[in-house]
Every structure is written in structure tokens, then in C-alpha cells.
Amino acid sequence: MTEPLRRSTLAAAVGGEAAAPPVRLVHLGLGAFHRSHQVHHTALASDADDWGFASFTGRRPNLAAALRPQDGLYTLIARHPDRDEAAIIRNLSSVHDGADMATFLDLLAAPTTAVVTLTVTEASYRLRKDESLDLDDSDVASDIAALRAAAGASSSRLMLARTPATPLARVLAGLEQRRRSGVGGLAIVPCDNLLAGGSKVQAALSLMAQEISGELSDYVSEEVSVVSTSVDRITPSATPADVVIAGELTGFADASPVIAEPYSSWVLSGAFPAGRPGWEASGVEIVDDIGPFESRKLWFLNGAHSLLAYAGLIRGHTTVADAIADPVLRGWVEELWDDAASALPEVFSREENLHYREQLIRRFENRQMNDALQRIARDGAVKLRVRAVPVIEALEGRGVRARGACRAVAAWVLATQRGFLDDSPATRETRSLIASVDDHLADDGGVMLEITSLMGTLDEHSRQDTQRSDR
Incomplete structure (x- = not known):
């Protein structure tokens, strides 16, 4: 009682x-x-x-x-x-x-x-x-x-x-x-x-x-x-x-x-x-300088959350724990984190960043949380503007393509176009969607080519998994 x-x-x-x-x-x-x-x-x-x-x-x-x-x-x-x-x-x-x-x-x-x-x-x-x-x-x-x-x-x-x-x-x-x-x-x-x-x-x-x-x-x-x-x-x-x-x-x-x-x-x-x-x-x-702490949290935890949400929904998952248990998604998250670590100011040691990543994996794997991907997926354009775009821009400035961060944007665009999101914007045109995240991304031919190529990879992974599940 x-x-x-x-x-x-x-x-x-x-x-x-x-x-x-x-x-x-x-x-x-x-x-x-x-x-x-x-x-x-x-x-x-x-x-x-x-x-x-x-x-x-x-x-x-x-x-x-x-x-x-x-x-x-x-x-x-x-x-x-x-x-x-x-x-x-x-x-x-x-x-x-x-x-x-x-x-x-x-x-x-x-x-x-x-x-x-x-x-x-x-x-x-x-x-x-x-x-x-x-x-x-x-x-x-x-x-x-x-x-x-x-x-x-x-x-x-x-x-x-x-x-x-x-x-x-x-x-x-x-x-x-x-x-x-x-x-x-x-x-x-x-x-x-x-x-x-x-x-x-x-x-x-x-x-x-x-x-x-x-x-x-x-x-x-x-x-x-x-x-x-x-x-x-x-x-x-x-x-x-x-x-x-x-x-x-x-x-x-x-x-x-x-x-x-x-x-x-x-x-x-x-x-x-x-x-x-x-x-x-x-x-x-x-702390006196919060910048490195903000960046690490937004690019590692929130960036991975966004990637898992959009790519996870495309691949048929519903929770963070299910998504991080998918070997394909786990590999994409690690690639995203490699990009983020390269873009991060040199305040944290390599060992500190690796420990932070290992800690995030344990947190994501907690199945008892039942953390829904749809909850995380809301307001994608606004979120990716701070979770992925700064990483892409930082590496592009060094002549390096941020494939992992570009994949997070590609996953959101594809999830939007295929109707996976509860709050999809009205437009479904690829360039317009990317421009809603950041105009510079949409104007950069190399980045656009990377994102559209990754959209094809994401779509192919989804189709292959669907074919396997039908057998």
C-alpha cells in the first residue's frame, strides 16, 4: 500500500x-x-x-x-x-x-x-x-x-x-x-x-x-x-x-x-x-574555459546520439541500446568519434578521450534505459548545426573530409525523405534539406558529393537488411 x-x-x-x-x-x-x-x-x-x-x-x-x-x-x-x-x-x-x-x-x-x-x-x-x-x-x-x-x-x-x-x-x-x-x-x-x-x-x-x-x-x-x-x-x-x-x-x-x-x-x-x-x-x-567541455560533449555524445537516431531508424531500430549493438552502426559511431577527436581542441589527452568514448559506449548499452530514438531525432536541422557541422568545417579547413560527421547529416536527410521522423520538414529535396542545416555545406560541392554518396550507402544498407529479414 x-x-x-x-x-x-x-x-x-x-x-x-x-x-x-x-x-x-x-x-x-x-x-x-x-x-x-x-x-x-x-x-x-x-x-x-x-x-x-x-x-x-x-x-x-x-x-x-x-x-x-x-x-x-x-x-x-x-x-x-x-x-x-x-x-x-x-x-x-x-x-x-x-x-x-x-x-x-x-x-x-x-x-x-x-x-x-x-x-x-x-x-x-x-x-x-x-x-x-x-x-x-x-x-x-x-x-x-x-x-x-x-x-x-x-x-x-x-x-x-x-x-x-x-x-x-x-x-x-x-x-x-x-x-x-x-x-x-x-x-x-x-x-x-x-x-x-x-x-x-x-x-x-x-x-x-x-x-x-x-x-x-x-x-x-x-x-x-x-x-x-x-x-x-x-x-x-x-x-x-x-x-x-x-x-x-x-x-x-x-x-x-x-x-x-x-x-x-x-x-x-x-x-x-x-x-x-x-x-x-x-x-x-x-571552469574558466568551457569551450572544450561543450565541444566534446556535443560532438561525442550528442553527435553519436543523432547518428544513431537517424541511421538507427533507417535500419529498423527503436532504442539507443539496440542501435549501438548493431555492428554497422557501432563502426559508424567510432568513425564519427575519430572525426570529433581530430577537430577537438588539444585540451584533453588521447587517453582521456578514449576513456570518454568507452564510458559513452557503456552508457549507450544500458538496455534498461529504453531510450527511444524518436525522442532524440527531433529538431534534426538545429541539432546537427552544433553536433556535426563544426566538425565538418574544422576538418575541411585542413583539407580532410569528415566522413563520420557527414554521415550524420546524410542519415538525417535520408530519414526525412523516407518518412521515418515524427517532425519531418515540409521539403524533401536533398539540397534544401542540407541548406536548412547549414548553407555552407550545401554550397560546398565536395561536401555535397560526400553526403549524397553516403545517403546511397545508407539506403543500400537498409535495403540489404530488409532483404535478409524477408528470407
Whole structure:
């Protein structure tokens, strides 16, 4: 028999306190990864009792509705190859519908709020292919117009006609309210897979702020720090069976547990003008130069994930573990990693990179994760722009063809054309698809020839496997 998961029932069970820590962190993009990563690392911080998250949903309010009766508590299940380990996480202090801008504005204006984190997906930043803010995007343009009108009013309270459509506009609305309230700076930590994410988000916020008002632009420039970060923890979607398992492991009925691999990494670089949790106690690394860490993670882990997703779907696989067990795909991943290692700045030793690769293989082989390729395959053009294109360009600059990285692009194009993806773009023409990833790739005759040749190889491998399975 399970007990309802609430702070009162948890306190009674453990014979102690289970109160929510004070809110000093605000998050946009409440989801499974946020809970498996940022909230979990905060729960393991040296001063965890002093730092709680108020987290807002992104596209849909469902998760906030599920977690609110549980007082923000949830079960985190670390899924080992041979066992599950469960912990109830206490540092999600409050949960909110992303449309609740009144509460969002109040929290960002609070002097106690020190950090804003985001997990909104790479595509949601609305960056162009050159990774600058897309001012021509209809939602961006509409948000700027609405915030400009609101910022023009002299009242102490920012009055919004509607909820901004883009995450950066929501953040800027909160920063405008903080400025009007006379409160000093804070740190913004984008936790999506963006290469040099801190500088790119800083530039996007600054450009949008300039379009809204001079006062907001000055405040962002002088008071706001955007921290670069590299985040890593494989977090598949939970299933109804996982809800049962959470109850069996903890004795509490949890409507929305989180499943994650045991491994977790977080690297940060930047200033925190209003303070931050003692994350180092949870294994977080604070570094001066995050570039090599970002590149290695994006090109090795995320690049391999993309290749496995698109080529794996073409070859009939559904999960990462199935795909990496395919000798053909395993060889292609190793080739991709050879390219990435050649393009990587010479910060890590050869032995460190080999250890990292071996560690990734073990993580990919964990069948208990049941990590779906379709989950990874979303937003392919945006993801490949940072996972494969920099490797191709770095090696092309040395006169070397990045065959492994080109194959990741080829696999996405072919998977799109053959209808394997849930979010396929409207166009199916090869050059247009490649141009949607990067114009320079589409304009380079040698790279185009390589990608189209690899598409033929991928198609042939798929046909051969189909013929074998029919016999």
C-alpha cells in the first residue's frame, strides 16, 4: 500500500522535516531533464536546504498540474543495468503553469532570486543559422512589439497584454520587472545543447532588449550574467510501469517519477552576481574555459546520439541500446568519434578521450534505459548545426573530409525523405534539406558529393537488411 506523496506524509515517514527550501532559483521549461539534472544537483549541494526551485512549464501545463498535489516532490529513479535506485527529491519548491506570468514576474523581481535556469530546447531560442537572434521570426517580432508597448508605460508593475510566446521574451519581461523594482543583477543559465551557449544567449537577450527599450538594454548589459554550461544526463520518458516501480521502491504514490541513467555531469563557466548553491559537492565543475567541455560533449555524445537516431531508424531500430549493438552502426559511431577527436581542441589527452568514448559506449548499452530514438531525432536541422557541422568545417579547413560527421547529416536527410521522423520538414529535396542545416555545406560541392554518396550507402544498407529479414 502506497502513501500519497506530499511533504507532510514524507516528513511523517522519515521522522523529520521535509519542508520546501526557500525559492532562490527560477526555472523555465519544467520537464524530466530539469528534474533529473539541475534540481537533483541542487539537492546534493552543500547548502541544499537554502536553495529551492520555482519551476515553470514550457508548452503545456500538464506537469505542473501533476506535481502540485505532491508539493513539488518527485521520485528520481537512477536506472542501472542491473537495478533501480530511487530517491525522493525535495528541492522543487513550487511548480507553475508557464502562462502564469504574474507569478513569474514576482519571482524574478524578488531580491532573493539569484539564478534563472532554462531547458527549452535549442530551437526555442529562435536563432538563425548563423546563431544570431532571428528578428524576422513572427513570434520574436510579436513579442518585441508587445514588450515595447508594456515597457513604455511608467507604472511600477509591468502590464503585459499576453504571455510572451518565446522563452527569451519571458525572461526579458521578468528582467524588466526586476529593473523596475530596483533589484540588482542575477545569473541566467541556459541548459540546452548550444555551443558557446552563454555568449549566444547573452547576444540574443541583448539584441532583443535593445529593440524593447534603452533602459532594459542597459540593465541587461550591466547587471545580468549569462553563464555557459555543458549538461549531460540521459533522461528517457517515464512509462506507466515506472510509476508502479516508483511506488514499490519508495512506498509513495508518485504520478510523475523521473527515470535517468546513473551518470550526470554539469560544467559551468561564468559569474553569479547574486550567489549560487554549493554545486561542487554534487560533482559540478566550475571552469574558466568551457569551450572544450561543450565541444566534446556535443560532438561525442550528442553527435553519436543523432547518428544513431537517424541511421538507427533507417535500419529498423527503436532504442539507443539496440542501435549501438548493431555492428554497422557501432563502426559508424567510432568513425564519427575519430572525426570529433581530430577537430577537438588539444585540451584533453588521447587517453582521456578514449576513456570518454568507452564510458559513452557503456552508457549507450544500458538496455534498461529504453531510450527511444524518436525522442532524440527531433529538431534534426538545429541539432546537427552544433553536433556535426563544426566538425565538418574544422576538418575541411585542413583539407580532410569528415566522413563520420557527414554521415550524420546524410542519415538525417535520408530519414526525412523516407518518412521515418515524427517532425519531418515540409521539403524533401536533398539540397534544401542540407541548406536548412547549414548553407555552407550545401554550397560546398565536395561536401555535397560526400553526403549524397553516403545517403546511397545508407539506403543500400537498409535495403540489404530488409532483404535478409524477408528470407
